[in-house]
Amino acid sequence: MVDSSASLGVLSSSGNMDDNLMNNQSIVVSYENIDETYEYDRIDPSHEKLYIDGEESVGIDEDESSASGSDVEKPKILNIVKNVKGKKNVLRDYIIQENFDIIRIKNEKARVTAICASDGCPWRIHASPSPDGRTFMIKSYEPLHTCIRQFEKNNVTSTWIAEKLKGSLNADPNMSYELMSNEFSTKFGVEAHPNQLYRARRKGKEQVEVAEVESKDSWSYVLEHLYEAIGDERYIIMSDRQKGLTQAVSEIFPNSWHRHCSKHLLNNFKAKFPLLILRAFFRMAVKATNEFIFRKAMEKMKKHNENAYQYLMDMPLHTWSKHAFHESCKSPHITNNVCESFNDWINELRSMTVLNLVDGLRAKIMMRFYTKSITSWPQSVGPRIVKTINETIVDARFCRVKLAGRNLYELYDGFTRFLVDLVSQTCECKAWKISGLPCKHGTAAIIYIRAKVEDYCDSYYSKEKYTTTYSGLVSPLPNLNTLEEIEVLPPPLRRLLGRPKKSRRREKDEVAPSDVRRRLSTVKCTNCEMLGHNKRSCQSAQVKAKKRKQGALTSASQTSTRREIPKFDSVQARAKSQLQAKQTKRNIREDTKKNPSNPTTQESVSDVARDVNGS
Numbered sequence: 180m181v182d183s184s185a186s187l188g189v190l191s192s193s194g195n196m197d198d199n200l201m202n203n204q205s206i207v208v209s210y211e212n213i214d215e216t217y218e219y220d221r222i223d224p225s226h227e228k229l230y231i232d233g234e235e236s237v238g239i240d241e242d243e244s245s246a247s248g249s250d251v252e253k254p255k256i257l258n259i260v261k262n263v264k265g266k267k268n269v270l271r272d273y274i275i276q277e278n279f280d281i282i283r284i285k286n287e288k289a290r291v292t293a294i295c296a297s298d299g300c301p302w303r304i305h306a307s308p309s310p311d312g313r314t315f316m317i318k319s320y321e322p323l324h325t326c327i328r329q330f331e332k333n334n335v336t337s338t339w340i341a342e343k344l345k346g347s348l349n350a351d352p353n354m355s356y357e358l359m360s361n362e363f364s365t366k367f368g369v370e371a372h373p374n375q376l377y378r379a380r381r382k383g384k385e386q387v388e389v390a391e392v393e394s395k396d397s398w399s400y401v402l403e404h405l406y407e408a409i410g411d412e413r414y415i416i417m418s419d420r421q422k423g424l425t426q427a428v429s430e431i432f433p434n435s436w437h438r439h440c441s442k443h444l445l446n447n448f449k450a451k452f453p454l455l456i457l458r459a460f461f462r463m464a465v466k467a468t469n470e471f472i473f474r475k476a477m478e479k480m481k482k483h484n485e486n487a488y489q490y491l492m493d494m495p496l497h498t499w500s501k502h503a504f505h506e507s508c509k510s511p512h513i514t515n516n517v518c519e520s521f522n523d524w525i526n527e528l529r530s531m532t533v534l535n536l537v538d539g540l541r542a543k544i545m546m547r548f549y550t551k552s553i554t555s556w557p558q559s560v561g562p563r564i565v566k567t568i569n570e571t572i573v574d575a576r577f578c579r580v581k582l583a584g585r586n587l588y589e590l591y592d593g594f595t596r597f598l599v600d601l602v603s604q605t606c607e608c609k610a611w612k613i614s615g616l617p618c619k620h621g622t623a624a625i626i627y628i629r630a631k632v633e634d635y636c637d638s639y640y641s642k643e644k645y646t647t648t649y650s651g652l653v654s655p656l657p658n659l660n661t662l663e664e665i666e667v668l669p670p671p672l673r674r675l676l677g678r679p680k681k682s683r684r685r686e687k688d689e690v691a692p693s694d695v696r697r698r699l700s701t702v703k704c705t706n707c708e709m710l711g712h713n714k715r716s717c718q719s720a721q722v723k724a725k726k727r728k729q730g731a732l733t734s735a736s737q738t739s740t741r742r743e744i745p746k747f748d749s750v751q752a753r754a755k756s757q758l759q760a761k762q763t764k765r766n767i768r769e770d771t772k773k774n775p776s777n778p779t780t781q782e783s784v785s786d787v788a789r790d791v792n793g794s
């Protein structure tokens with residue numbers, strides 16, 4: 180066995196190590212722990228070593244001597260390489276770090292022989308399989324270099340960079356090129372070209388990104404794991420009509436209610452039936468809280484286009500129309516905008532690897548549970564519900580109330596009449612039962628008896644329910660590397676063509692988000708300190724004379740490099756001056772038409788034009 184203090188990497192530039200290697204007949208190199216640090220020439224290295232020696236040493240029998248047969252000490256086997264690929268990787272790390280190039284005389288599966296590429300340099304290495312036939316061993320090695328080090332690292336490739344920065348790219352696949360270059364030069368002392376960094380980051384993303392087709396198998400995989408996490412309860416699942424999703428939801432969550440987002444339905448609907456009036460009937464049918472309004476809207480649609488009517492009626496009504504929602508849900512939502520809010524909430528996590536994404540999401544939920552658990556409400560319901568109630572109270576002012584007795588009321592909303600029961604908290608419009616919040620008819624009856632509207636809201640919106648929801652604790656976790664590894668098999672995937680999409684796909688008529696800073700900011704000129712333009716487009720800037728050819732006659736006015744520009748106390752004064760100058764210009768032009776041969780008139784037009792531009 181070799182002493183650990185002398186067990187340096189076989190491919191090292193250390194002089195002490197080279198002396199040791201010259202006395203060995205058989206030495207073996209390791210590619211096991213390439214990211215660790217080690218003693219290098221008894222001086223702390225300024226850069227992280229691209230290769231190191233393994234921790235374990237492998238002994239050899241006395242009869243396993245060198246193939247050269249020279250009278251030297253028994254060979255000291257340092258470490259081993261499992262295959263020829265590991266040997267080539269270590270060799271590449273070595274030549275990149277030592278700044279020289281090699282010529283591979285033999286580069287086969289059974290042997291690797293390389294020499295220094297410089298003429299006359301004696302450096303040489305030869306490796307082949309060890310006697311066990313499973314590992315690779317360096318059989319001969321000449322460490323002496325007589326050449327001059329090269330500064331161009333021709334062996335640095337984007338694949339090699341991606342491998343060395345694998346940990347950083349896994350943590351941040353969108354790592355900037357500047358950070359990649361700084362980390363690479365700091366750790367390894369290697370300067371990489373920006374094009375190499377671009378390709379390296381792209382290859383790093385390909386290792387962590389998954390682009391799959393949305394199918395029943397992929398949706399079933401997600402929903403099955405969701406089922407294991409949240410159990411068999413009755414939920415409201417809101418989604419668009421993705422291929423295979425409806426069938427997967429019905430099979431895995433048979434007791435839950437599945438709704439389709441009305442925005443996605445409308446986009447599909449107007450693609451088939453572009454008539455504008457049909458869209459109005461569609462919105463009326465979706466928002467209808469009772470069957471009477473729903474049938475009225477659908478009958479109007481049928482008169483205009485029977486195919487559009489049949490297209491909607493072929494879908495289950497409980498998936499897209501409010502009037503068919505189950506009353507125990509207490510959720511009137513007809514869009515999945517909450518998903519868009521969630522995507523924006525985790526926007527900075529979406530480009531991470533799966534493990535880091537889940538851990539970042541856990542940390543966000545942990546902080547959200549803490550902040551929500553200490554929230555105090557002045558009312559018995561939340562602030563958003565209070566805002567909704569105040570808006571409903573404004574609408575309820577236009578309803579007329581007639582008392583029937585025993586908490587029964589008759590509400591008149593325009594030419595329509597509704598029955599309200601405050602004991603059972605129901606209204607004939609069914610909006611109260613669907614949402615759990617009093618509708619404008621019920622609110623009018625509550626205000627009539629001088630009661631609080633908050634007291635008639637469903638317990639689902641109460642402060643007690645809110646506190647119970649966030650009473651749990653999301654436990655903090657140690658470093659991910661210390662957690663127990665659990666094998667989770669991925670779903671059946673099929674990689675799509677092209678680069679994976681990162682941004683959300685927008686509809687044809689959807690406006691792209693604009694820059695809020697550009698929309699709200701006002702440009703101010705640093706030259707005249709006026710608003711509405713910048714220094715480059717300022718009309719009050721100094722005017723420089725155009726360059727004239729040599730020999731050309733120029734007047735004093737033409738050679739002037741600076742003109743006195745009038746300054747104004749306000750924007751209005753400046754505008755009046757411009758209007759006056761323009762009017763003068765028109766008058767002069769009219770005089771020019773009458774007397775075109777007068778040169779004085781032409782010069783006056785030019786002077787006025789400059790004054791207009793200057794002011």
